[in-house]
Amino acid sequence: MDTDTQVHLDFDAAYNRLKGVVRHTALEYNARLSAKYECEIYLKREDQQIVRSYKLRGAYNMISQLSDEQLSRGVVCASAGNHAQGVAYSCKRKDIKGVIFMPEITPQQKVKQTEMFGNGNVELVLTGDTFDDCLREALIYTEANGMTFIPPFDDFRTIEGQGTVGVELLQDLPNPEVIVMPIGGGGLAAGLGSYLKDQIPGIKLIGVEPEGAPSMLTSLTKGENTALTDIDRFVDGAAVKRVGDKTFAICREILDDMLTVPEGKVCTTILRLYNEDAIVVEPAGALAVTALDAIRDQIKCKRVVCIISGGNNDIERMAEIKEKSLLYEGLKHYFIVRFPQRPGALKLFVTNVLGPGDDITRFEFIKKTSRENGPALVGIELKNAEDYPALLQRMEENRFNVIEINKDATLFEYLV
Template identity: 50%
Template sequence: MAGQGTAAVEIFADAQQQKLPINYLFSAVGGGGLISGLAAYTKAVSPLTQVIGVEPTGAASMKAAFKVGHPSTLPTMDKFVDGAAVKTVGELTYLNAHRYVDHLTTVPEGHVCTTLLELYSKAAIVAEPAGALSVSALDNFRTELVGKTVVCMISGGNNDIGRMQEIKERSLIYEGKQLYFVVNFPQRPGALKEFVNQVLSPDDDITKFEYTKKVNRGKGPVLIGIRLGNRKNAAGLQQRLQKFDPHYINLKENQTLYEMLV
């Protein structure tokens, strides 16, 4: 905690040189060591600075601890934001965070992916998922931050290039632009062309198409991925899908099937 807290010493030294008050300090929360060190120093030198701890929605162990008043083990956990995916926070880090942190907030993993891509494309910053948490959380406080001086702690560059496809996929799903369905498809020539003409909007694309099971019937179940040109296309798409196959399955509503098939 003390070692990681030295980052706050540097932050406030820079702010003092520029004669800027720091109104908000955002940092990721995993086991709690970083946020504890940052918050303890911040409250010692700038009590009015709001310290915001940010956790991934699928691994919010500090939030769970705050709720019950002591470290509590999460029954399940999404490990995607691996640098902050902790089932149980430490006793000392919990006590420090509870004493010094002003607010905890959570960010969906898909939103973290969108932030990662924006940090890379717009600011040339290569961050790991946990490092992007602090920036992702700004959307949760957009009205309070107008006219304020805000510091986001972006830590960790442990981002494997092999994960980029998964990051893009999660980002698109979070933004509502990538959809997956299981659709009963006619097993005859021209069926796909009919689907494209009757169901898709002109700016939509098919990104995945595979029969999940070959059957000796007129129709068979197909896993189909659709990239929307505009998220507003989704409502019309599903209305047309309903006519094409009244029994289609939206995999967004069935996480088990999504994980098994996609």
């Protein structure tokens, strides 16, 4: 990598610091995906890391280089969950104090895991709606208490630690041709990508972000690090309004392509990895595999590695994940149905409108005082997305007046 930042990055030294601390995670050949995309696809399983994500690497690499005085005062971090667990584990391992700021919307699974890994050495502060909100509070607290802030991505020591994913990768597969990496703040892509570009200059590096939080793509397109005003927080491990300055400078040089994928498609990937490969991933951990459809032509007949960055998925989110997947795949639709004021209208709807593979998943009258003849909210799940036009046609033929809520974002958010 031909950049001034190269002098700051010593991945071999970071690898040695992490020996005995992090787990050398598996690089698994995936036969299903390889057959589907006509190439060799390997999954780097950072979901199998001790804290179930790669974030431990960067956190421990930085904390292990602090002075005794800094360690005695303790550390602070801000995190959507995975970096928090890495810092908590490091604090316990080093027996130092840590104060960890997390957004209030952080899944409970990640909060409890952070408490478990810290095991008395860390204090948790839940604040703000996004990572960027809690980051501001964490920096104020750090300054006020004379502690050391451990950045989740924008520090060369953090980037070095994340780059050790690449050191392991090349030990297991010396000649990869394409690497597909999730991007949130950019620490993994900057570290892993820098190491691999140095070792294999011709390697192709592809970054992937959620469609609702394209902070790196926006910055690359504009040619400068640019903060987004609003983001979709669903892919919480990769939903940041602004990537790091250091990570942006590196990624701008090394990335060969930058993609975004819809959140609903990410959900479909999560379900398929679980059902077909018995792999539990969080939304950010599914980004790389989700992007494969978009790069099918680029990866044909090549050796491809997808980074599974984390597996901290709260089981309580699975209903939401399934719902988003069904909506994205065109298998679930919501309607406001105004039933004709004639006897047996509801029975007619069930018998004449629904197809043999269709199922009503939700039914409630909107006006509680007008049951049987008022408008109703109806959710229908289809067996095949292609059945939808026929469903609409049968509604029209049987004189049911309907509003398609899926096509109206305001109505959908209000009613569903």
